[in-house]
Amino acid sequence: MDLTHSSEDEAFRSEVRQWLGDHLVGDFADLKGRGGPGNDLEAHDERLEWDRHLARHGWTCIGWPEEHGGRGLSLMQQVIFHEEYARANAPVRVNHLGEELLGPTLIAFGTPEQQRRFLPKIRAVEELWCQGYSEPGAGSDLANVSTRARLVEAGSATGREWAIDGQKVWTSLAQFADWIFVIARTEPGSTRHHGLSFLLVPTKQDGVEIRGIEQLTTGAEFNEVFFTDARTDADLIVGEPGAGWGVAMGLLGFERGVSTLGQQVGFAREFGAVVDLARANGAIDDPVIRDRLADAKVGLEVMRLNALRSLSQVTAGSDSSAAGGAGSIAKLVWGNWHRRLGELAMQVAGADGLTARGAPYDLDRFQRLFLFSRADTIYGGSDEIQRNILSERVLGLPREARP
The missing domain is CATH 1.10.540.10 (Acyl-CoA dehydrogenase/oxidase, N-terminal domain)
Structure with missing residues (x-):
């Protein structure tokens, strides 16, 4: 590039x-x-x-x-x-989930009617979206989805609706969302990535219950979402019934798209704050800490250049195996770098990092960075899943044994 x-x-x-x-x-x-x-x-x-x-x-x-x-x-x-x-x-x-994920997915895979219905409200930030992928038994292993949907007769404009039952978890900002895009199993008896469909479901209905999950960093941006005979119109399916896996993987390609460059500038801002703290409390005089700070600086620049190169090679909506596994490589690189930055922040803070700055649990920015970054190698596709993608789909190595 x-x-x-x-x-x-x-x-x-x-x-x-x-x-x-x-x-x-x-x-x-x-x-x-x-x-x-x-x-x-x-x-x-x-x-x-x-x-x-x-x-x-x-x-x-x-x-x-x-x-x-x-x-x-x-x-x-x-x-x-x-x-x-x-x-x-x-x-x-x-509005990240609507603007950066669902909108491009509808442009790539949606019908003209779906595009006319949803894209203007996403662009105007009039409707917010959340993502219904992960389940208690299907986190990074998305193909293990068990939430199910079936077509039933209804009084809607199409005369039929999808009735949805199941549970999603780790659903970011679901409490504010008007809609959720859901991966559900629509072909009874299907397994793995077969028989899944990509549905657009309104959250403001009796069949959808949202429960917050309190985090170590305080607050509850993640949620559990329960579907009990939840309904959505029959035409609010993106792609063909049973072909939702390809749509879901295309969306994940958008997730690792151009906005990651802004994310990395945010990482640079966090790194700068850690350096400032090291200068203020004298930790920068420790040669070990100074070496780790230099290593983090080099890693930040390598990550930026790798992301730019990857973005120039991957077609929008491609899955994680595209361009030599560029999406998976990027996720491995930034997830591990950011987690190490959280650890470095605590090393720089020293004993002050062990106590809250106020009762009962008032955390500073460096403590939040450390606690949240522990999840960086898990959410958005765990390290183990990314390495499997690279080994099996890119390098052509034998597939991992599965029960």
């Missing part, structure tokens, strides 16, 4: 930087640095209004094609936007 920026790209960078500087003021200035992993409930309503402010000024869905309401920006310009957004310390977005 050509890493040089054209004059047009540099002009765009200036435009983004200027706009953020002009608009992250007043009440919005108080949102700088708010939200994020381990703290995603912070100022949620205020960050939602910021997202809608972005939408009113044309700064949502910037990579979508123009015919679907986006700006059709190039890959490099999308990278620039995410980098400048993170550098401005702008608040973490609340």
Whole structure:
């Protein structure tokens, strides 16, 4: 990938930087640095209004094609936007699942009717989405899904509905979502990735119950979602019945897409804070800590360059085995780097990292970083699953023995 920026790209960078500087003021200035992993409930309503402010000024869905309401920006310009957004310390977005995951999936796999129904409201941040993938018995092993759906007669416009029963878990921000995209087994007797379908289900109904899961970092951004004869219209299925696995894998390809560059600029900001702490408390004078800080800095730059290279090779919506396993490699690299950064933050903090800064459980940013980053190698596809993808689908090694 050509890493040089054209004059047009540099002009765009200036435009983004200027706009953020002009608009992250007043009440919005108080949102700088708010939200994020381990703290995603912070100022949620205020960050939602910021997202809608972005939408009113044309700064949502910037990579979508123009015919679907986006700006059709190039890959490099999308990278620039995410980098400048993170550098401005702008608040973490609340519409990621709709804008970065479901929207591109509907553009790639949805019907024209589904695109007309859902894309405008995602772009305007009028409807929020959550992801119904993981289950108690199907976390990283998504093919083990047991939530089931069946077509039944109903009084809807199509005359039929999907009736859904089952449970999802680790569902981020489900308590705020209007809709959930669900992987469910629609062919009785099917196993593994066969017989699954990708359904769009409204959450505001009696058949859907959402229960928060309190975390070590405080708050409950993750949830359990229970379906008991939950209903959605028969035409709210993306792709053909039983072909949901391909749609689900395409969506995961979007999950590891261009927004990860903004994520990594956020990582750089966290790393900078750890360095500042080391300078302030004298930990940087310890040669072991200084060596670990240097190693983390090198790793951060390697991660950025690898992500840029991968993005130039992977077609939008490709699964994790595409481009030599680029998606799986990226997940392994950033998940392990970020977890090590959390450990390094605690080493730099020393004894102060062992106690809360206030009663009963008031954590600082470095303690939240450490606790949340323990999950980085699990969520979004565990390290073990990513290594299996690389070994079996990319390298062609013998498949792991399964019962």
